[in-house]
Amino acid sequence: MLTLQSPMNKTIARNKSLLAGGLIISLIILVAVFAPFIAPHSPLDGNLRQSLSAPSKTFLLGTDRQGRDILSRIIFGSRIALLIGLLTQAVNSVIGTILGVMAGFLRGKTDDLIMGVVNVILSFPLMILALTLMVLLGPSLWNIIIALGLVNWAFTCRVARAETLSVSEKEFITAATAIGVSKARIMFRHILPQVAGPVLVVATLGAGNAILIAAGLSFLGVGVQPPKPSWGLMINQGLAYIRTAPWISLFPGLAISILTIGLNLLGDGMRDVLDVKSRAHMNLKKED
Amino acid sequence: MLSYIVRRFLQTIPILFIAVTVVFVLLSVLPGDVALLAGDPRIGNASPEALQRIREECGLNKPLIIRYLDYLGGLVKGNLGFSFRTQEYVATLIGPRILATLKLAIPAGVLALSLGVVLGSLAAIFSGSLIDFSLMIVAVIGISAPAFWLAVLLMYFFAVTLQLLPPSGYGQPLCSVLPVLSLTIGYSALIARTTRASVLDVINEDYVTTARGKGVSEARVLYKHVFRNAILPIMTIAGLEMGSLFAGTVIIEKVFSWPGLGSFLVNSVLKRDIAAAQGAILIYFSVFVFINFLTDILYVYADPTITYE
Numbered sequence: 034m035l036t037l038q039s040p041m042n043k044t045i046a047r048n049k050s051l052l053a054g055g056l057i058i059s060l061i062i063l064v065a066v067f068a069p070f071i072a073p074h075s076p077l078d079g080n081l082r083q084s085l086s087a088p089s090k091t092f093l094l095g096t097d098r099q100g101r102d103i104l105s106r107i108i109f110g111s112r113i114a115l116l117i118g119l120l121t122q123a124v125n126s127v128i129g130t131i132l133g134v135m136a137g138f139l140r141g142k143t144d145d146l147i148m149g150v151v152n153v154i155l156s157f158p159l160m161i162l163a164l165t166l167m168v169l170l171g172p173s174l175w176n177i178i179i180a181l182g183l184v185n186w187a188f189t190c191r192v193a194r195a196e197t198l199s200v201s202e203k204e205f206i207t208a209a210t211a212i213g214v215s216k217a218r219i220m221f222r223h224i225l226p227q228v229a230g231p232v233l234v235v236a237t238l239g240a241g242n243a244i245l246i247a248a249g250l251s252f253l254g255v256g257v258q259p260p261k262p263s264w265g266l267m268i269n270q271g272l273a274y275i276r277t278a279p280w281i282s283l284f285p286g287l288a289i290s291i292l293t294i295g296l297n298l299l300g301d302g303m304r305d306v307l308d309v310k311s312r313a314h315m316n317l318k319k320e321d
Numbered sequence: 322m323l324s325y326i327v328r329r330f331l332q333t334i335p336i337l338f339i340a341v342t343v344v345f346v347l348l349s350v351l352p353g354d355v356a357l358l359a360g361d362p363r364i365g366n367a368s369p370e371a372l373q374r375i376r377e378e379c380g381l382n383k384p385l386i387i388r389y390l391d392y393l394g395g396l397v398k399g400n401l402g403f404s405f406r407t408q409e410y411v412a413t414l415i416g417p418r419i420l421a422t423l424k425l426a427i428p429a430g431v432l433a434l435s436l437g438v439v440l441g442s443l444a445a446i447f448s449g450s451l452i453d454f455s456l457m458i459v460a461v462i463g464i465s466a467p468a469f470w471l472a473v474l475l476m477y478f479f480a481v482t483l484q485l486l487p488p489s490g491y492g493q494p495l496c497s498v499l500p501v502l503s504l505t506i507g508y509s510a511l512i513a514r515t516t517r518a519s520v521l522d523v524i525n526e527d528y529v530t531t532a533r534g535k536g537v538s539e540a541r542v543l544y545k546h547v548f549r550n551a552i553l554p555i556m557t558i559a560g561l562e563m564g565s566l567f568a569g570t571v572i573i574e575k576v577f578s579w580p581g582l583g584s585f586l587v588n589s590v591l592k593r594d595i596a597a598a599q600g601a602i603l604i605y606f607s608v609f610v611f612i613n614f615l616t617d618i619l620y621v622y623a624d625p626t627i628t629y630e
Contacts, residue, residue: 153336153339156336156340156606156609156610156613157340157606157609157610158564158565158567158568158605158606158609159565159568160565160568160569160571160572161568161571161602161605161606161609164571164586164590164602165344165347165348165602166347167590168347168348168590168595168598169347169348169350241465245467248467248469249467249469249571249572252467252469252572252575253571253572253575253587254587254591255587255590255591265467268467268469268470268473271473272473272576275473275476275477275481275488276481279477279481282470282473282477283473283474283477285470286466286467286470286471286473286474287470289466289467289470290462290465290466290467290470293464293465293466293467294461294462294465294466296465297461297464297465298461
């Protein structure tokens with residue numbers, strides 16, 4: 034009985050994380066979409082007379098050196114963070130999935146070549162790789178997206194390849210090959226939909242990581258440039274005022290943490306739901 | 322065993338070769354070349370003749386391939402290039418920086434590993450209890466919160482509010498407490514989660530139940546039967562994470578103005594001192610590759626079922 038109960042407990046516990054993560058992310062998306070209606074002040078224009086004001090009724094989270102409202106900057110900053118998470122993961126997923134499916138289905142030299150590149154990328158720390166590309170591209174929001182889009186697909190590729198390898202064994206693929214369906218069509222019409230789930234989980238968990246690295250690059254001064262309200266940049270700008278105006282750094286970091294916690298919970302939950310599905314799938318097959 | 326170590330070591334050479342090539346090519350096609358930099362108005366206006374002279378001095382008038390071969394030749398001799406901005410050899414500049422970074426990375430690595438393994442095992446042993454639940458909540462927060470923000474938070478709390486520790490500085494042992502802690506939190510959280518999962522994987526195995534049934538003491542069961550088998554996946558993740566912990570010093574050093582390799586790299590990047598940045602990036606890559614190499618070697622020691630032929 035014990036062994037039967039424990040996986041069920043796990044499933045319920047992790048579904049909670051799916052719900053909690055989904056809720057957090059939906060709220061942040063709403064904030065980002067309706068930013069101009071929610072933000073009490075302008076994120077870019079400040080009043081120097083209000084410089085470094087402590088949190089108050091007018092400025093709920095205080096102001097920075099230029100007298101800009103921290104809350105409004107955090108609200109608009111959510112757009113930057115979500116944009117980075119969404120676009121980098123879109124690029125990563127497309128590159129990683131296409132190459133992973135090709136490696137797993139075509140095998141042979143294609144596989145060796147693609148996995149060779151993947152192993153090289155995974156041999157280096159992502160943070161330093163991204164930093165190197167930022168040196169080359171120059172600091173800006175779009176360059177962060179390009180840099181992280183180009184270097185962060187290796188893990189997706191591995192997952193897509195592994196899924197493709199197991200899907201390729203299934204009967205419907207053999208059947209499709211037998212009736213003469215072209216390789217390209219098999220890969221994109223038959224294998225791709227099967228690979229989509231795991232890739233989505235990797236993309237969700239990877240989005241959190243991408244947002245953290247992007248925030249780090251902006252914090253270092255080689256990422257998003259002022260006056261954009263990037264959360265990482267705001268933490269950097271507040272560091273000099275940590276004694277007199279700690280709110281400048283503390284609240285944007287809280288915002289990053291909430292967003293990445295949301296993404297991690299959502300990703301963990303999705304992984305679990307997908308696992309459950311595949312388990313149910315296997316059980317069905319056994320009964321057949 | 323020795324032949325495995327040698328073979329695995331030889332595998333790192335092509336990886337490092339690719340790293341050198343990629344870093345060199347990427348950073349050499351940069352539009353702002355050293356000569357233009359020297360003509361930067363902040364440094365002083367240089368005449369076209371002077372620019373040409375600087376280019377020749379730097380060897381920038383040579384074709385890319387020749388410069389690449391020169392660079393490779395230099396690396397073999399331990400020469401990481403010459404920084405024209407500081408008029409020093411990059412290797413001379415980097416030496417003390419690496420030492421400073423190791424002073425953060427090694428204690429943080431040891432702490433993260435031991436804390437992560439102990440807390441993760443506790444969570445698994447008391448799986449489903451309040452201890453487990455609260456540890457895992459803390460772990461999710463530790464993984465999700467940016468390390469540099471945790472650093473700012475620690476600095477605000479311990480240095481500004483409580484005034485227990487210095488907010489920055491270098492040299493005295495107390496100065497390294499906050500940077501080491503900020504590095505440790507995230508990685509110990511990651512390792513704790515992995516440890517919990519791998520211990521849970523084996524704790525319900527039949528051989529563990531058998532051992533308990535035979536009357537083996539609980540401590541011995543956990544140590545000999547559970548932990549010995551759970552350690553392999555932990556090592557895989559821990560090895561990878563130690564590499565990225567080393568890379569993670571880049572940001573933490575910036576927060577605490579720690580004079581390590583990371584702040585050196587960031588300053589070189591911001592000042593467009595390409596030779597210096599190249600050297601620092603190569604050191605980061607090499608350390609990461611070396612840690613992966615060490616992990617693989619330890620893995621073979623820890624897993625008697627691996628035959629290293």
